[in-house]
Amino acid sequence: MTTAQIPITGAVAARIDGGVKIYGEGDTEVRALDGVSAQFESGRFTAIMGPSGSGKSTLMHCVAGLDELTSGTVHIGETELGSLNDKDLTLLRREQVGFVFQAFNLIPTLSARENVLLPLLIAGEDHDEAWFDQVIGILGLGDRLTHRPSELSGGQQQRVAAARALVSRPAIVFADEPSGNLDSKSAAELLDFMRRAVKEFGQTIVMVTHDPVAASYADRVVFLEDGKIVDELQDPTPDSVIDRMRQFGA
């Protein structure tokens, strides 16, 4: 999988069926996911919303191959994750999945450029310079590439992380509250970049967020509560998201 194809809209990039995730045992048992089934279509931007503790991060970690379901299945593309060992899961993450975390996304000793290229460096693959320039161009990071993360603002750091998630053209990118620590301007720049990646390059993105405005950048919002999917909204706007949230009392 050195040349990831830009997925055709309509195909399913990732899928979870009957996903159950239980933490702990007996008295301390927590059903973080309680029978979740969902699909994430290629070339679409999906937001996952829900109250704190509803299982958003858990869902994301399980679909991304960072954690295992207690029962149920996860597919990325045609690959079923349950059958993979650690090595194959690592390879799958390296080649087909991109990540943006809420904080601590970058390796402090590497420059911004090296951080962006990290997945390719790990894979020992050469990068596509044109694609790299394009991604960096949109992000407006051109003059900051030689800087260390500690010399970048929080917004710039998150954009570097986003660029890293895209540079290997993975089948799917997961972002867990990527704008959670940013002011509204930096958040808007980051989210705009993510939406352009979906629209212009056909990238598939799944994003967990608390923020209705952030969710409105997505094509679709999935609502989670107590480990279950309770609703879904197409082409959201901030207002329609807030409306829905009121319905669930979140």
Place this chain on the structure above:
Amino acid sequence: MIRTALKTVFAHKLRLALTALSVMIGVAFIAGTFIFTDTIDETFNDLFDDIFQGQDVIVQGVTEFDVGFSGPPPIDESVLDDVLAVAGVQAAEGTVGGFAVIYDKEGEAIVPTGPPTIGGSVTEDLRLAGNVTIRDGRSPTASGEVAVDARTADDNGLAVGDIITVQTPTVVDDYEIVAVIGFGESDNLAGATFAAFELGTAQEVFDLEGKFSSIVVIADEGTSPDLLRNSIASVLPSGVEAVTAADEAADQSEALSESLGFLQTALLVFALVAVFVASFIIQNTFRIIVRQRQKELALMRAVGATGGQVIWMVVIEAIIVGVVASILGIAFGFVIAQGLTSVMSAIGFDLPSTTAPLATRTIIVGVAVGLGVTVLAAVLPAIRASRIPPVAALQDVDVRLRMSDRRRTIIGSVVLAAGIALILNGLFGDILDLGPLNELTAVGAGALLVFLAVSMLSSLIVKPIARVLGPILGFIAPSNLLRPVRNLIGRRRGVDKLTGLLAVQNSVRKPRRTATTASALMIGLALVAFFFVLGDSIKASASGAIEEGLRADYVVSVSGFSGGFSPALGEELDAQPEIEAVTQLRFGFWDRNGSDEFLMGINTDTVEQTIFLGVTRGSIAELDQGGVMVVEDIFDDEGWTLGQTIPMGFATTGLQQVPVVGTFTENGIVQANFLVSLDFYEQNFEGFGTDVDFVLAAKAADGVSLEDSRAVMDAAAEDYANVTVRDQAEYRQSQEDQVDQLLVTFNALLVLAVIIAVFGIANTLALSIFERTREIGLLRAVGMDRPQLRRMIRHEAMIVAIIGAILGIIVGLFFGIVVTAALSAQGIDVLSIPAAQITALVIFGAVAGLMAAILPARRASKLNILEAIAYE
């Protein structure tokens, strides 16, 4: 406060355990040395007590100056009658002793590697025989009869009735074994082989006819040994003394302890090196702990703890670690002592398997060193901790409390200069007057300062070295070596630059930490490199000296500590037409203004044919008038003039005024700075056994082929089983082997210091990885696999270790070069740097790094990705 400290100790079990381990090894080495030498002391105390068991007074020749290996001069037989006439003497007999080599049934000499081969007479009255007991058979009563010690008998299948050969200074003869003897409970005397004869025979074979080595006396019932000693002393002629058996036992065991003192000092020096290395590890650990707890400590400051209290918190933690490590170290010392005992018995010295009880001194020194070093090493980090401002609790900033590079450079350079000055002053003297500080201490203290300075300064060069090493290591990484294969089978991958890059970045992230860790390894490897250079130079110098100075074709020498061989061998060789010249070389110690000096007695008529001496003043022939020749350096230094007399103290003859008759320059072969004639030697060194040779140099006659002369040499030497004939090449090899053996011993002792350093790398690495948990989680999340992660950590460890090796080699080369230069007067005039061994040290460093990385890498690769990312 103590409770808080205890809690943190428990919270940091693992890192402190590794720290404690490094201290423990050092303390164990110290305690082990003490326990071991105490055991030897006790063994010999008991042994000498036993040997003189039942005896009251010993009468023997007066020793003017104690020369260690040879006993007091023999006394005249007639003294016995005087002694027997003294009132209060119940029984008295003369005894003789000397060297005797027993042969086994196959005719091979039984020569242990360490202990001597000795012999003596048996007393008729067994009450006078000390603790000698007859295990089997009866005392030898006639010539042709011998008794052997039980261990030699057992080991070689000898029994009463067997006929064996025994070589003594005068004859090689056959004897019938009539007794197997023991010494109390022991089968032998600390490993020595022992052959006992009837008195008359003994006098004959030890070349002591008409003489006794000593007279053993038992007092009458009711007469105290002290009183009897006094009454005997009053009838003795001059040159003969009487001592109580108890005093003699104490004297002999003290003399032995003194010679063991050197062993103890040597072992302790290596132990202190290990402790010194451990102090680096401790300092690093505490520095990292303080850094990791920066916020916590700042919070304590914010809620009102004083800087002093913060210092105490860290120091109390160090005290706990130090005490625990010292106690464990002392306990582990018994294992080390046992190990040393096994080594001794492997080379032939039989020591009892029980160790001496723990002396208070051992406990005090062990705890003082263990605790002291731990606390001292923790003080700097503790002071640093107290400087953490309370605001650090609120901010996520990394408070910089390090010394500035500028200050570090200045202080480091000053310390380095001071260290080098001390070393040069100690080695070459006369630059500074250091008063009471003796040369060795000056060199040692200087070396210590150099190590400290290099460790201070090395943080400045960590970056450039790491930058160079990174790509090299990255290139030789297995993934890259396998690249062609991978490309062939279609699984193409680029060069794995990343793990190398990350390893370099991680190792330079905290240059101080890397430098300290590397320095710990540097110390051990510097000393190894030093010994390599010194050893190689000694070998090269010896070879050079043999090549230039040895005109003889053969060197004949004794094997083991078997007391030489009869001069008859030299005479026999000299009589052969194939052999042109034979030179006897006899060495001895004399007293030169209170310190031991070595001299060599030589045949003045043949020495110029066998050995090139480079005579610059006077001539060899002038030695025949009873003068001494001096090596030119000393002659010049002392400002002596030809014909002037110098005072020389001898064991048998006391202080003599000896004229200086000449000077020479080439002392490489004779290995002595003073030469006398053989006659002069015999006059002044008559002692324990008399006329024996230890070394001969023989030159083949012109026109005789080497095969023919060799055959003659071997044939003559065949009768003397403790004699080895070597030609020039073999002789050179034997000299090199001796040096190699010493090198192996020293380096084996340094292994401990290196092991501690490897622990240090592992510990620092583990702690650093702990700090980088989130980073590792992230790398794993975005696709770094476990082998890559492990490789990254391995590379990091190898960078640290190789930096240590490089620094060590630089420092070691410096030490080696200056020490070799300082020893040029001692005949080490060639500097030789063994490139292969030095290169091997770098590889060894890399391998040490690899080993250090094993555990930390395994731990890192087992981290749970999600937990790691969420880690605070």
